[in-house]
Amino acid sequence: MDTRLVTPKDSGFRSFAEFYPYYLSEHRNPVSRALHYIGTWGAILCIALLIISGEPLFLLGAFVCGYAFAWFGHFLFEHNRPATFRFPFYSLAGDFRMWWDLNLGKLKFREP
Numbered sequence: 001m002d003t004r005l006v007t008p009k010d011s012g013f014r015s016f017a018e019f020y021p022y023y024l025s026e027h028r029n030p031v032s033r034a035l036h037y038i039g040t041w042g043a044i045l046c047i048a049l050l051i052i053s054g055e056p057l058f059l060l061g062a063f064v065c066g067y068a069f070a071w072f073g074h075f076l077f078e079h080n081r082p083a084t085f086r087f088p089f090y091s092l093a094g095d096f097r098m099w100w101d102l103n104l105g106k107l108k109f110r111e112p
Contacts, residue, residue, distance in 0.1 A: 016093055023094035026083055030110040032073030033098070037109075039069025040099040070095065 013019040027033055042065035050058035067084070074082045083091040101107035 013090065016090055019087065019090040020094060020097060023083055026078065026080055027098065028111065029077040032077040033109045035069045035073035036095060037099055037102050039066045040095055042066065
C-alpha cells in the first residue's frame with residue numbers, strides 16, 4: 001500500500017473546484033456531515049479563544065476538535081478513509097467550504 005501523501009498535482013485534481021465534488025461524495029452521510037459541521041465550529045471557537053486569550057492550548061483544541069469529530073464521522077458513519085490522509089490541504093479547504101455552504105443553506109445535511 002502506498003502511504004505517501006498525494007499532492008494536488010499528483011492527485012489528478014487540477015484545482016480545488018475539481019476536488020470539491022469528490023470531497024462531498026465522501027461526505028454523504030448526514031450524521032457525518034453534522035459531525036464535520038460541529039467539529040469545524042469547535043475548531044473556529046478554539047481559534048477565536050486562542051486569539052482572545054493567547055493560550056496556546058486552544059490551538060491543540062482546534063486540531064483535536066476539528067479532526068476528532070470528522071474522523072469519528074468517517075470511521076463510524078461513512079465507513080471510508082478521511083480525505084485528509086491523501087489530500088490534506090484540499091481536505092482542510094473542503095471542510096471549511098462544506099461548513100460555509102451548510103451555514104448559507106447552499107448544502108443540506110441530508111441530500112435528496
